Every structure is written in structure tokens, then in C-alpha cells.
């Protein structure tokens with residue numbers, strides 16, 4: 266047992282059983298999303314690709330979420346964001362089944378150049394939190410899809426906590442111009458690239474839309490989004 270386990274004994278985030286953050290019984294509460302859905306019309310779609318008729322300028326080409334964002338996963342993700350992220354991540358990633366991971370196989374078919382782009386935190390927030398949970402998640406996805414992690418985006422605007430906003434429209438106004446291209450980026454890398462945005466949760470999709478718009482304007486060919494929960 267390492268020191269951190271003595272100082273902060275592990276308890277299941279679902280049922281308080283000691284020894285793990287996700288006990289085998291609670292792992293069953295992770296509800297895998299099997300059928301892909303179009304991000305814009307919410308109807309079934311192979312691999313979660315946006316239907317050609319639903320696709321407009323600067324839109325997202327496809328979205329894959331592995332699990333349903335139910336009460337149980339909400340609790341885990343909240344903890345994953347605010348404390349002991351890497352410890353919780355280990356147990357959480359171990360619980361992700363091969364069937365869920367299989368949803369990523371679509372991305373193996375895409376041709377290069379292709380990158381993961383974790384949704385960035387603002388510099389201030391990154392300093393406060395010490396890590397970006399989307400980056401931790403991208404590193405996990407990297408073990409299945411051996412793609413480079415890009416640093417093309419900067420978050421220049423901190424948004425109010427999304428929970429206090431009432432509706433989808435408020436959320437998207439709140440996120441407007443939240444991202445810019447990182448000045449250090451070589452635009453030649455973005456040009457004609459396929460970029461997979463990575464975030465822990467995709468619900469309203471405002472964040473994804475805003476990030477996709479910025480990258481498409483900078484020349485990206487296709488934008489996909491991949492999340493743990495949706």
C-alpha cells in the first residue's frame with residue numbers, strides 16, 4: 266500500500282465500499298451508449314456521424330460518447346474533475362469495457378493527419394486545478410488510437426459555471442469566443458487535418474461547437490468529438 270492510500274483511503278464513489286473508487290457492483294451502473302446518433306438531429310446514425318443533410322459550415326462531423334451521463338457517472342466525473350483525478354482515472358479507465366472501446370474503431374479508419382485535441386482549460390483554471398481532465402482522458406484514448414495530442418487551442422475566456430445557466434442558448438452565448446488558435450501553432454499542421462476533440466462530458470455540445478468552429482476556420486478538414494459521457 267502506498268502512502269497516499271493511507272492518507273486518503275479509497276472508497277467506492279457509488280456505495281462507499283472501501284478499497285476502490287468504483288467497486289465491481291457499481292461499475293454495472295455505467296450505461297454504455299451503443300447506437301450512434303447524429304449530433305444535430307439526434308436520430309440514429311452510423312458511428313455517430315452527422316447526416317450529410319444536417320451538416321452545415323463549421324459543424325462537427327461526428328460525435329462519439331461512450332457512456333450515458335447518468336447520476337452515477339455524474340458523481341464520478343465531478344470527483345474526477347475536482348480531486349485525486351489521476352487516482353480516480355486509473356480505476357475509472359480500468360472499468361471501461363472492450364465493447365465500449367470498440368466504438369473507437371471508426372477513428373482507426375481515418376487517414377492522417379489526425380490529432381486528438383483535448384478541450385483546454387483557461388490558464389487560470391489550469392493553474393488552480395493543476396491538471397486538465399480532458400488531457401488525462403486523451404492520454405487514455407491514446408492507448409487505443411495511437412494519435413498525437415495537439416495543443417492547437419487556447420481557452421481565452423473563462424465561462425461562468427455552466428450549471429447556473431438556464432438553457433442551451435445561454436450556454437452557447439456564454440461560450441462565444443471562448444477559444445482561439447494557440448499562437449505557437451503551425452497552421453500548416455491544422456490545414457486539412459482531422460481533429461478529434463476530447464472532453465469528459467458532452468451534453469448541450471456548446472463547447473464542442475465553439476471549438477470546432479475555430480478549428481474549421483483555421484483550415485481543419487474534419488472535426489469529430491469523443492467523450493466519456495454524453
Ligand SMILES: [Zn+2]
Pocket residue numbers: 277278279280281282287288289290291292
Ligand atoms: Zn460501489
Ligand SMILES: [Zn+2]
Pocket residue numbers: 303304305306307308315316319
Ligand atoms: Zn442528423
